[in-house]
Amino acid sequence: MIDNGSLTQLIRARIPDAEVGVVDRTGTMDHFNVTVRSKAFAGKTLIEQHQLVYGALREALADGRVHAVELKTITAQE
Numbered sequence: 001m002i003d004n005g006s007l008t009q010l011i012r013a014r015i016p017d018a019e020v021g022v023v024d025r026t027g028t029m030d031h032f033n034v035t036v037r038s039k040a041f042a043g044k045t046l047i048e049q050h051q052l053v054y055g056a057l058r059e060a061l062a063d064g065r066v067h068a069v070e071l072k073t074i075t076a077q078e
Contacts, residue, residue: 010060
């Protein structure tokens with residue numbers, strides 16, 4: 001399990017300018033809807049954007065703190 005603030009910190013550690021919104025989908029603190037807005041996504045495909053975020057969450061996914069993420073990424077211009 002991981003709280004919303006800690007999840008946000010993991011993403012911002014990898015993507016410092018990220019604006020992050022987190023919603024615990026099930027109340028179990030391991031299934032999340034995550035929205036990330038960043039300049040780092042400019043010029044990247046949707047898959048590349050998601051790979052950046054999943055890279056930030058790699059350890060939390062591997063150790064089970066995060067079980068599922070529904071991810072939405074937005075470029076800073078959107």
